Amino acid sequence: MKQTKKIELTLPQADAFLNMRQKNYWEWGRGSGKSTALAYGMRQFVVQMPRASFFLVGATYSQILSRTLPSTIEGLEMFNLYQDVDYVVGRSGKKNGFAMPFQPPNQWNNIIHFSNGAIFQLVSLDNPNTGRGLNSYGGIGDEAALLDPEKLYNNVKTTNRAKKEIFKNASMLGAEIYASSTPINKKGKWFTDIEKEAIKRPDLYYFSKANAFYNPHIRSNWFDEMKAEAPSELLYNAEILNIRPKEITDGFYANINPDVHYYKDHNNLYLESVGVTFNKEQHFNCNQDNDVNTHEPLIMSLDFGVFNCCVVSQMQDDVYKVLKSFWVKSPRLLDDLILEQVVPYYRPHQEKIIYLYGGHDGNNRLPNSSKTLFEQVTDILERNGWTVYLMTHGAAATHFDKYLLLNAMLKGNSRLPSIAINESNNEDLIIALERAEAVESTSGGVSKNKKDEKNKEFPQQHAPHLTDAFDIPIVTMFNDQFQGTNQFANEMRIRTS
Template structure:
């Protein structure tokens, strides 16, 4: 194809297959490097071309994700087609009118979350975490949907708050059979967690309704002319994780861990809670990394202490941030750095900048008991060194870990009881921020349990395997275990829970 500037564009075979599919509902399960951003930009341009002055939705899991990832990649892909910001389109402002752009048939109440093309077509940026705001789907009369990272979407929210708006018959589309009118395109790599199962069901839907629904699976093998010759070998070294490499590069779907260490963990334990008023106030022309900090989080009580949990090692230093709020244990945020970075970098580069505006400066720090071992050639333990560093960063730190590590079987029973009974049996509810803790969720959902003759244990062998990406091994799941067991085991052990009520393993 050629753009309006007569620039020659070459598409790969997977992209050609997608654009020639006549079905209006498309599921594209494409691995990394296949050209997902390019195909989204192509469909965006075709929707604008065929339906000038219409309104469409570009949707992501959260508005924060749309701002930090989708919008940036979309702009870059539009440039590939010779379409440039502030010339052919504007984002987040009403400047289009001053530039002589046509107005859409349905002018938005505000332009903060709008991509406005010169022919009057607009795309509203929508995060499923805030359906009732100006960035939500309700109240919109749209003529089509584009979804990035679709496997991260909540299918129920997608149906209620976005699909339900895909109903407008734009004046520009009343003549002829418009291929993009009321279309839906969902693009994603293979889901790594349970919540993405709905996306894969698109394959079965396509078999049942082949005239209406198209499902396509492809990898970067379809795009070899546009990637480096050693792309797959290079990416395998980069991921260094067989699980994630197979899923994101080869579309090999992860097996479900039937006998995992957290068998009671479900999608019901996950949530998102961003301060979209704050995010909507960020100019779309100023999306530098420092705007994405704890100000965007509505789940943290800024006047209360933070509970942090740290797992340190040679290959990775990982931590999670928690708060107990009434009867609910919230896991608010994950952080990690990998070698050659060290524990200092975890605090200085990640934790401290993210929580710099947190008003309460008290930290309660939990960790593996090895943190109480002394560092070579130092009077300080690992934990004391971390405390000293955090104090220099302005925090009041209380070291909470003493004694020996508890048995795995005790942690298994406590945590899975809390997950199962959800606020009953003298234990708090557990809620994990899925947008802020994606690797923790992978770590927990794929943590296996096994018995090597000493009773039930968490399978820690992935931490030693060279081919496992360490943020998806068990390190982050351990940071979940440390404070939860320390704070709630005694009251659980002294409760009236009967042995037959406890979750059991098949081992």
């Protein structure tokens, strides 16, 4: 006797599928059932339209391999769809007796192939070629707040145009589903702005907001645990309660612009060669980054303390590129940061030279050591084959100097390099930059608000620590040039001195 499996949808899940529109946006917090609902949506696409082609889009191929694909496989299993039985990933299922799609792809390495011939193509927005040639009948986007809306339109939305007479009654024909927890940085604002469009055009758009309280399958004490363990109230409110963070209006980095200063640049040839066998411990290194000049030195900047962090950058022509940031907090130590994160990640780098920057507290000696913090880091790096040049000398620049220089560079100054930040590798740094507040200094001018560094309840990866590591090389390298050529900056210093 065939057994049936009963799965109860939550109220937001049921409402979303009863009110399916052509464009569907789900702003759902963690624990609210996004993965289950997306798997159900995928199943509906496949069941309603055999042999059709659909898209599964992510911001980067790395994100798809490491986060989206595993949750998709787990979600499909809830609906009795099993990998290597009902579908295969990264290859054609023809040898398994699967039906073939109406338009078979030339390559199968980024394809999920179902037994009835339906396929989902994995489309990464950092590689425009992955969506090229796709003629889709609908699709899904997970972690949608991370997607670039312009690339989403060009690479994905414009492909959603296919139709066939046999699918004229399919309720999912042409549907797009985008799900995400509420964004906590500026780049994701486009996603929440869709709510206004849904109010204006309810016939075309469906926008839903939900949190985990709608999910009856969550343990009753889970919310108390999450609140107690959350790094901050801000993250608990955003991730669990789905409350949008308050925007910072008086930012220290007032001219930072996601559309101008953030970029993604993965080595997709490397990632595609790894494919579905992607293993974070084995493959998570600088080989996946396409923005590193492997035959040039690296710039490394450190901020020391109970919270230790590191920002790695590189000058490339007239662009100062922020490649990646790392951090550890107590009980992890500075040694752990360098040995367990920095060294393994940059082991494939060819030119093993580092220009080392950091706060002046790096010259301090620990009570149980004769070495300074800079010497400690230098020793570790040299033992691992690196040549290190210490670059921090002289008095530190004032916060006001930093404020003027950095905002001039962010705004664009023909005599200074532009700043570009790898969005995929600096998620916490970007949040810290966007949330850093400017306050009036007691000595005149502007200062960076450091109150969050003293708040044990605040996630220190989003406090100003990482931003300080970001600042130091830029100010050391370019502030003298800026002061010598910028009359406005000099006048401002005179007025406030």
